[in-house]
Amino acid sequence: MSRRTPHFAEPLHVGRPNIGDRERLLERFIDLLDRRWLTNDGPYLQEFEQRLAEYLGVRHCVAVCNATIGLELAIRALDMTGEVIVPSFTFPATAHALAWLGVTPVFADVDPTTHTLDPAAVERLVTPRTTGILGVHVWGRSCDVAGLDDVAERHGLKVLYDAAHALGCTQRGQMLGNFGDAEVFSFHATKFVNAAEGGAITTNDDDLAARLRRMRAFGLERGEVCDVGTNAKMNELSAAMGLTSLESVDDFIARNRINLAAYERALAGIPGVRLLSPPPFEQSNCQYIVVEVEARDAGQTRDQLVAKLHEENVLAKKYFSPGCHRMEPYRAAHEATGRRLPQTDRLCDRLLQLPTGTAVDESMIASIGTILGNLAIGRRRAA
Ligand code: T4K
DSSP states (O other): OOOOOOSSSSOEETTOOOOOOHHHHHHHHHHHHHHTOOSSSOHHHHHHHHHHHHHHTOSEEEEESOHHHHHHHHHHHTTOOSEEEEESSSOHHHHHHHHHTTOEEEEEOBOTTTOSBOHHHHHHTOOTTEEEEEEEOGGGOOOOHHHHHHHHHHHTOEEEEEOTTOTTOEETTEETTSSSSEEEEEOOTTSSSOOSSOEEEEESOHHHHHHHHHHHBTTEETTEEOSOOOBOOOOHHHHHHHHHHHHTHHHHHHHHHHHHHHHHHHHTTOTTEEEOOOOTTSOOOOOOEEEEEOHHHHSSOHHHHHHHHHHTTEEOBOTTOSOGGGSHHHHHHHHHHTOOOHHHHHHHHHEEEEOOSTTOOHHHHHHHHHHHHHHHHHHHHHO
16 A cells, blocks of 8 residues: 655654754763763752753752652652642643652643633642642643632642743743742753753742752762652753753744744634634743644544644644543542543643744744645535
């Protein structure tokens, strides 16, 4: 059977890493090899933490080996136990970090516009066992931090934010990273600023920062074991990558904005295909191109569109489908509660993400628009 040639000869990935200044990166690698200092609070780690804290305007930044371990560290350092309320509409790492520590993730529904936790839905789930709220700034859109703080204050709960998507994004003009008791960023290869693997916990609480630093390195402080700890350290190679990548943060954001504008043009007028815009009056890193599909108007379901895009080598994603509450480790316990998460289920069925970043240019985006337009309009004509 002959296979049709895809539109793109090479696959276009969502999350193709941005590389930044290669020369600077290689200089740093040579330098750290010459110095023979590869991990354990090395100079690049310290510089990365300091530069990140300055960028975010936050007092403390504790770099870690990845965001999942960063969440675990923060959950434990904040003494979250029992039940913690969390969105189901997130990468499974958010829920896993709780479950891994024996804390029950209680899934709350999200706001249909922001895709982040709905404070009213959170409040309905508070029980005597609840110790905290774990919000996710999904796509870099800020949670309703004032609404969640209000619920937390009235019920004596800790607030942690999963800010894996949110570097360089603001809430009322202030950088995310400054809210709740702590926030956790990801510097995974697929994030627009990356350290190959990496993460960072930010907080304005001095005692919490000291505890996180101890816990990150076996509970050690000045050579003494003062706490139960683990090994969550970021090594020097990752820190050098993170630092170099962070130096290009403005360029990466500028490129993401240009790509977003190109998608706005390319997708305009395609029936049933709506591009999500970042919130007005806020700074956004624009690192995810998120499209909502209305199957009735597009003449195709989201899944059909994704399958056809893949045939053209556009490897669109279906983050975060299914929601965590429908995933094997959590399904039975969630079903037993009889609760429904209609907004989450709706988003899980309708959203897709398209390639952006420095590996994609405006002409590729125009072609993706043509492919999508032909699929949606062609189908309607056929109907
Ligand atoms: N919280 C939230 C809300 C998150 O979204 C995530 C991670 C976390 C917490 C946990 O953060 P970390 O512990 O990872 O620091 C990706 C990422 O693996 C994952 O980190 C990310 N969220 C999630 C949203 O997306 P996938 O399923 O897209 O697959 P992946 O990593 O294989 O990469 C996607 C595509 O990118 C591949 O098709 C090929 C391309 N790619 C990937 C890598 C790793 C490259 O071209 N080069 C590469 O080096 O998960």
